[in-house]
Amino acid sequence: MKLALPKGRLLKDTAALLEAAGLGLAEYDEKSRSYRPQSDEFTSLSPKVFQEKDVPIQVAVGNYDLGICGLDWVTELLSKYPSADLVELGELGYGKGGLYVAASVRAGISSLDEVDGRFERVRMVSEYPNLAEFVALQHRLRRFSVLPVWGAAEVYPPECAELVLVRAASANGLARHGLVPLAKVLASTTVLVANRNSLAEADMGGLLARLRTTRVRTRQSERLSPVGGATSESPEEHNGNAVRLALPDGHQQRHTVRFLAKAGIDIGEYDEPLKTRRPRIGLDGISVKVIRPQDMPAQVANGNFDLAVTGEDWLRDHLYRFPSSPVERMVNLGFGTVRIVAVVSERIPVHDAAELRGYALRSLLQIRVASEYVNIADKYARDNHLAGYRVIPTWGASEAFLPEDADLLIENTETGATLRKHKLRIIDDLFESSACVITHKGALSDSRKVPTIERAIEVMKRTAA
């Protein structure tokens, strides 16, 4: 019996639930780097740890019999694929929150019915693009774009989006981000899900009975984002002449803080832990937002930012999908360097792309390519003529997919140590990626912004050198 378990926000409560249910999973905790915890009690149980939003997908495609995740990700999947083989088996009593459609308080609207009258064109930003589209269609928004993001959706309105679809503990929690709820789309909680065919064919009664009757004490209510502190997130009045700079959160944040300090640029509120997603920067004429580096190329292409600090990997992923995009790299910052590599399990006798192609043909295998870099992975498979391949988008922890749930991985690595630890083999080196500054080609023709952009670029170039 295969069980898909969540990383991240639900891990602690889920571990407590499984402990209380008597499963006693070793190495399923926040510190462990193992993706394959073991149960002493249920020896036939094969648990694997995924990013939460991967859980319902893995269960729906039949790779796992059972899974635990938020109802929000289940609904996100089913709103686009209603006939998916995914059955929700009930609430587990923790991880409660809601999904809300919200707008900036400055928009002056309080319901979705007012949206079409207020905006000619509506941009809705969300980590839940399927649900966002569903909501837009149900409410008959006339002209809308859904912009999928990896995170930090709440920081986009009003400058970069009219609406967001976000998860929050309550409607009140939105106010501190300068947002007003227009509609509650879903009351979300953690649920147990099962594959329809597994339910029909396999006896999972023992485990289901234990999970159904076990409850755990819940932790504090969930916050909208990891941003803490008392700083109000309300947007300031937009200054049309200001150069808009996007800085990264996540892994690159630490490096970027160090780089800015080295450049002598004061941006205290950006230090870890992040206190606000709109930190003030000690460079005149520049306003800053902190968003996910994955989202930056698209945001710069759309003219929402003039400059952004992201990775070469995410720039290429964007340009492979949108070859005529107006985004270009201005400065290589030289930190956060990784190699983007193609990886297989050591279990398969393949050492390069040609051997993989031959292996797939001989074994009639439809190669499953897992990656966070969907477009880089797609291009790699295309360029190497992997017949009948499928790209499986992941949201991190991709190395856990090999060998059971994918055959090839396109992944970044600093030293290769993690890959070796998981018994994986690099078969191709695609390119080297470092942090870089990207810009919109059009920003350099705006005479009001050019002096500020040139000054910022100059400082960064000097520091990088």
Add this chain to the structure above:
Amino acid sequence: MRVHKCRGMVDLLPDDMVRFRHIEEVFRDSCLKHGYGEIRTPTLEYLHLFTASGTLTPAMLGRVYSFLDWDGWSGERVVLRPDGTIPTVRLFLESVNQEGTTRLFYVANTFTFEETGTERRERWQCGAELIGSNLASADVELVLLASEVLSRLGVGPLVVRLSHGGLIKTLLSELGLEAEKQAEVFDHLLEGDARALGDVGTEDPNLARALRVLMHVKGNSSGYLENVRALLGDALPRFQADLDELTKAVELLAAMGCTFEIDMTSGRGFEYYTGAMFQFCVSGERVGGGGRYDDLIPLVGGPSLPASGFALYMDTLMELVEFEPGNDRSVLIAAHRGGTDEVQTAFEVAADLREAGYAVEMDMGQPSTSSHRWSVSVSKGGALSLTDQATGKTRKASASANLLDLMEGAK
């Protein structure tokens, strides 16, 4: 690895294409003779063309094939055309002089996702749109045009089912439903679920009586509409304009000898209809449909212009139409021994016969997949012989002209 076509897609083989082209040609010919001009819109359109409120229902929009184009970084999606009328209206607004009456027709494929993959996701339709007239005679012209096409295709007997979008909408608002509920019931009705309206109760006895007749009795004359008028009592003034419009169309169709049925629950498919709606049925099967859509052009951003149109469903017609083109003008030509001179002669004779309107296939020494009335053999020295496969008789011929005389003479 074996390759297959995508789920829900259909290959059209040579025999299918013969029927497809026959339907297309009959439709084109009839439209051209009625003064309609042929257009072709692109397969890709922007999604927002279809999301404009009141053009397609959310259920239909949830099944369109939409995706980001290669320059779609703004998140603006494009769709594989899910409908023929809305792109025609877009083309009309973008490129056509909007004064007077415009008649347009098209043969186009539309794409709608269907979950099981057992039904078609790509469908072909022959559509005609009459833009700029609000007369009932415009609706009747379209019904007669569709009837003519179906008659020429030998499909029948035809029953035209009539309904009225405006009448249904007035009814929903009279029933006192909240706007959201109205939209929900209307969506259900347009998805073909008549119970949605039948289940709605009303305390107004006049309305209840009229509703009972409209939902449960099918009419076949203007008398039926007179009965509905009488039953509506005090509520009549609110329905007067819609009933008058439908009555005019019914009277005209009756005068033209058209067989029709007034069925309020037949208006299936599209939300944009505002007036008379018609379905074309043969042996209980829907082979086409259409109606008046006076609000669509303003919804898509154009001026207030009345319009109506219809589409015939080619995939259904392909199942019903029996058409064998015959092989009287079909020739198989063979160069025996395969010498250069004989092959050259065979090619030259084939060109002459094609020039004269014959379909000529070169024999490659293997069985042909087509049937031919005539076979021509080229022997050494360029001697020709002609065999009529219908009679088995073989005659000698000296040149292409001689062959043509023999073939024409035999017919």
